[in-house]
Amino acid sequence: MTNQAKSYAHLYSDEANARKPSPLKTCIHYFNDPNIVFLGGGLPMSTYFPWQSISAVSPKAPFVNGIGAPCTSSEDSIEYTIPKNISDTKGKDVIALERCLQYGFSQGQTPFLDFVREHTKIVHQMGKYEDWDVLATTGNTGAWESTLRVFCNRGDTILAEAHSFSSSIAAAEAQGINTFPVPMDNEGIIPEKLSEILDNWTEGVPKPKLLYTIPTGQNPTGSSLSVERKVAIYELAKKHDFIIIEDEPYYFLQTGEYVPADKRAPVTKAASHKEFLDNLSTSFISLDTEGRVIRMDSFSKVLAPGTRLGWLVGAKSILNTYLKFHEMSIQAPAGFTQTLVSETLHQWGQDGYLDWLIGLRYEYTLKRDFCIDSLKKHLPLDLMCKSDPTKPVIAINPPNAGMFFIVTVEAAEHPEFETKFGKDTKKVEEHVYEQIIANGALMAPGMWFECHYDGETEKNGKSVDTQVFFRGTFAAVPLEKLDLGISRVGDALRKEFAS
Numbered sequence: 001m002t003n004q005a006k007s008y009a010h011l012y013s014d015e016a017n018a019r020k021p022s023p024l025k026t027c028i029h030y031f032n033d034p035n036i037v038f039l040g041g042g043l044p045m046s047t048y049f050p051w052q053s054i055s056a057v058s059p060k061a062p063f064v065n066g067i068g069a070p071c072t073s074s075e076d077s078i079e080y081t082i083p084k085n086i087s088d089t090k091g092k093d094v095i096a097l098e099r100c101l102q103y104g105f106s107q108g109q110t111p112f113l114d115f116v117r118e119h120t121k122i123v124h125q126m127g128k129y130e131d132w133d134v135l136a137t138t139g140n141t142g143a144w145e146s147t148l149r150v151f152c153n154r155g156d157t158i159l160a161e162a163h164s165f166s167s168s169i170a171a172a173e174a175q176g177i178n179t180f181p182v183p184m185d186n187e188g189i190i191p192e193k194l195s196e197i198l199d200n201w202t203e204g205v206p207k208p209k210l211l212y213t214i215p216t217g218q219n220p221t222g223s224s225l226s227v228e229r230k231v232a233i234y235e236l237a238k239k240h241d242f243i244i245i246e247d248e249p250y251y252f253l254q255t256g257e258y259v260p261a262d263k264r265a266p267v268t269k270a271a272s273h274k275e276f277l278d279n280l281s282t283s284f285i286s287l288d289t290e291g292r293v294i295r296m297d298s299f300s301k302v303l304a305p306g307t308r309l310g311w312l313v314g315a316k317s318i319l320n321t322y323l324k325f326h327e328m329s330i331q332a333p334a335g336f337t338q339t340l341v342s343e344t345l346h347q348w349g350q351d352g353y354l355d356w357l358i359g360l361r362y363e364y365t366l367k368r369d370f371c372i373d374s375l376k377k378h379l380p381l382d383l384m385c386k387s388d389p390t391k392p393v394i395a396i397n398p399p400n401a402g403m404f405f406i407v408t409v410e411a412a413e414h415p416e417f418e419t420k421f422g423k424d425t426k427k428v429e430e431h432v433y434e435q436i437i438a439n440g441a442l443m444a445p446g447m448w449f450e451c452h453y454d455g456e457t458e459k460n461g462k463s464v465d466t467q468v469f470f471r472g473t474f475a476a477v478p479l480e481k482l483d484l485g486i487s488r489v490g491d492a493l494r495k496e497f498a499s
């Protein structure tokens, strides 16, 4: 017998429960029926769309010269044209402009959905329950906003990593939703702590409906959850009946463990698709047997952020609830984006797209290695605490994925911790942030990413902790500039703590 997703209607927001499908959307499928004269909708005639075709040039799979190499000839590039009329399309996967620029298809254009559904199957070993599907989004920012609207009422509580992506936390807070911080260590959420929180949840306060997590290359900490922790967290979701939202823009940037330069073999690309896929971390969605995980995937970090395109993976019934919201909010991701991205992906094919992702991971691994080497070269990592000579004042935790690294600083070791800052860790954090800027670099202080609950910061003991951190990225600048920036951070820290 095949497994079906459970119903989660009891977790939906009042708004989602009240929402009815747009009546006009229920008849849109007649639009292309040659037997029906469609007088029912306010659709402009595509004859008046002012684009006859659009063309693009992209690198050619398998990207032998690297994913950043310029396109110089037909040897290394592909050129393709998307026509206006469906009758002019060659190949069933081309989304003609008269279709993608018209109203309709709020769930996403069929060839686009077909591609990402197949890709999801290849990457995540789907099938532990049968009725899953995909839904087009405008990227994970929009997908998260939709998630909050689908599940949460004002006054509800959600769980999130104690330090999390500030825009996601701000989006929840702006809707009057409380975000409860879940304690983390270098490897992300600590399942035992989460269990404690839920077992001791205050009576009378509704339990959290959602856990928002960034499992891979977490923003801001760079940490990644192991499969063991994911299994433990999934069991807690079942026990305490909450939905796991995995926000995974960095999933394919799995750079692996950092190996110091003197012990490191030259970085190589995965030898085969199988090797690449086998080495990807097990996702929450692939562990899901009852449809209580929603996965948010985005092209922002693998193709380009301005595509504003992504997709959700989850139980069909939940995705239908999102769809009803999308019909009355975004309608659908932009038609240009859907047709162009879909065509690029179909031209590459599933194998070509994996080649692209392999190339991308290779590039990020080189950058990550360079960045950690540079941190080791420039930061005073050998400076030890006066209070505990076994503990470093400044430390790094090389990430296994994503584009972020953090530098942790023992604020109590600042020579003026008591005299100038009155033992206030936050004041030291602000001061160090400003000193790094004064020295010509910028790193984001950890406090910008704190998840707040009832006005308090972390209920995990961190508020009495004297450790602070600063987030940096190795993705945004060329390597020489990265090295320069890190050397300036090192100088600022040395001035503050080693004098």
Ligand SMILES: Cc1ncc(COP(=O)(O)O)c(C=O)c1O
Pocket (backbone or CB within 6 Å): 138, 139, 140, 141, 142, 165, 214, 219, 247, 249, 298, 299, 300, 305, 310
């Ligand atoms: C964790 C996380 N989620 C979502 C986003 C935004 O993604 P998108 O461009 O798909 O909206 C970011 C971007 O920095 C992010 O770090």
